[in-house]
Amino acid sequence: MRLRPANVATIARREYLVRARTRSFRVATVFVVAAAILVTLGPLAVRWFDHDSTAKVGVHVGTTLAFDPVARLDATVNLPATPDGAGPFTFSTVADAAVGRDSVAKGDLSAMLDITRDPAGDLAFTIVSKDGPTLRVPTLLRQASSVLATTDRLLRGGYPADQLSALGIPPAVTVEGPTPAAPGEKPKDFAGEVGGALTGQALVIFLFIAIVLYGQWVAMSVAEEKSSRVMEIVLNAASPFELLAGKVIGVGALGLTQYVAAMVPAVVAFLLQDRIASLLLGAAASTGSAASGLSTGLLVAFAVLFVLGFLLYAVLYAAAGSLVSRVEDINSVVAPMTMVGMAGYFIAVYTASGLIPADAGWVVVLSYVPFVSPYLMLSRFAAGQAGALDLALASGLLVVAIVVCLWVAARIYAAGVLTHGQKPGARALFTAAFASRR
């Protein structure tokens, strides 16, 4: 099989330019960029919409209390998220329970907390709300009720009233691994691992979308070329191998362009999230931990696995595209590859989210197996379970798989592009791949 780089470049260039000029590509790119920014800033938007909406709750006291329930609630469950912000509730006292119920019914109050005392002397609570017991306001008021009940019991038992405020101060807690870090060794970074796992999960999703989306482009491009019958003219000038390589590189580069176009503003928005938050929500709204999971090493791993994973799938998508005579038939021939990719993707996402232990033997083994390794190795690397050597080994195996698949794919492709009107089957595939073609 001959390979002249000049031909590969010419084919890749055509593929890139012609596709980039289509209206559908431009519209899709604008859409993807907008979607990426929206998704990144989505949580911020939710906070912005929420940030000064508080639930009005009326408190009716139908018994005698040794403390002010509203002051007690404001000091415990109604703490603002930011120093100059407001808590989730605005509490007020209601003199008459019936009037309170009316206000809830009319929507003037989100809920009413009715405090009475049972025969045993303990406080009893009724939450009047239009929301069901599992929704946010009733759930928070249930917590509020136990704070009030505990306060009441403490005071009845003789706890000094002036020390109530100290009750809510959280104790100091540290979490560490079973073996303390040796002198000079960095302590295990639990927070970093959690951040890494979450970032890894996000990156696995990005990787999956990119491979499936741009892989489909390659298959489409091959099928279009075949159905327009232009293939034979090109085949006299370029070998199937060159055509395949040029297509994968051209479409891959275009996919990468769209991807970078979407990722750059999204990453910038992500990194600037804190600043945007402080601008919109006030100086102290930043959480400071947004980018904690993203490291240079992880970005390098992502880039390597992205390129190798795409190449591996793209050559097979191209071979699959060459087997159909009509563009509409693509979905059925690419289905097996998409299924394998989905399997890797789901295992990786479940691993990252903790549903599957990341150190399970079969997950570790699979993380080196081409086709699923791009997802699994990325997930394990992000969670700190795999290092540079593991990444290098998985990448090496991927490169070997790419070379083998390229060889097989070029053969299927060479035979497939000259065959029209035959249903692709396993036998046809085998014959095509191993018949004597150039």
Next chain:
Amino acid sequence: MSLQITDLRKRFGETQALDGITFGMEPGTVFGFLGANGAGKTTTMRIVLDILRADSGTVTWQGTPSTDLPRRTFGYLPEERGLYPRMQVLEQLVFFAGLYGVPRRTAAADVRGWLTRFRVPEYADRRAEELSKGNQQKVQFIAAVLHDPDVLIMDEPFSGLDPVNVALLKAAFLEMRERGKTLIFSTHQMETVEELCDAVAIIDAGRLVANGPTADVKRASGKRVVRLGVAGDPELPWLADLDGVHVGRAGRDYSEIEVIPPRDPETILHAAIERGERVTRFEIADPSLEQVFVDLVGRQAAPDEERTLAGLPANGGA
């Protein structure tokens, strides 16, 4: 021989598509490659171009195996017509030429020259899908010759062209022959072959049934044709009494009579004079290529099914 095809064999599953095809031609020849549908013409062409590999046999050009030749040796106009529908004509022709290593600027200038020659200079900036089928075919022909190949191989180059465009294409063929290029084409239009081709090969079911200079192939059957005109007696009923004589075409002015050996064509003239007929025309000629083809292949040559840009599935085998 400069293009030499030797003992090509190719099997697709149960079908023996080519069964020992051997022929050759000198440089500067216009060569007709004839056969019925499915005879193996396209397969042979694809093997010559190294798009397909033969099971056995060789193809050489100037002594070099075709597998070792630079790609730009050959130009190819496939039977499966196709262009990139949404690419502009100029842009895609420059792309095709680029694959053969022709610089973009040179290619663009040549494309404009060819389009002008084919009387469609305004098509340079149109998308291929906006062109009529005949005009797309001209664009495809340009794609095949832009890199100035030594050997031009064309599968049915005239199908779907109107007479004006056929004439333009024939003129281009002859001009390329003047420049020493070798042209091989398949067609079902036998008059075109007789008009243009120095030599022909006829294949049937993967086997070569005739090969050589066009005149020799026509004569090799041994048959002669006599055109006989007789005043006042267009029916020539007395011919039925002669052995080795078959009226191929009866006409008012003259009749065309196939003469089968060992009968000597001149005996027909003698027979007419003996009967006291007044002979107005007597001519001994070779049989037409059409007749030779029908005799050898057993059926008329017919065009293959039509192929278009958005072509329907067709067989990809022989």
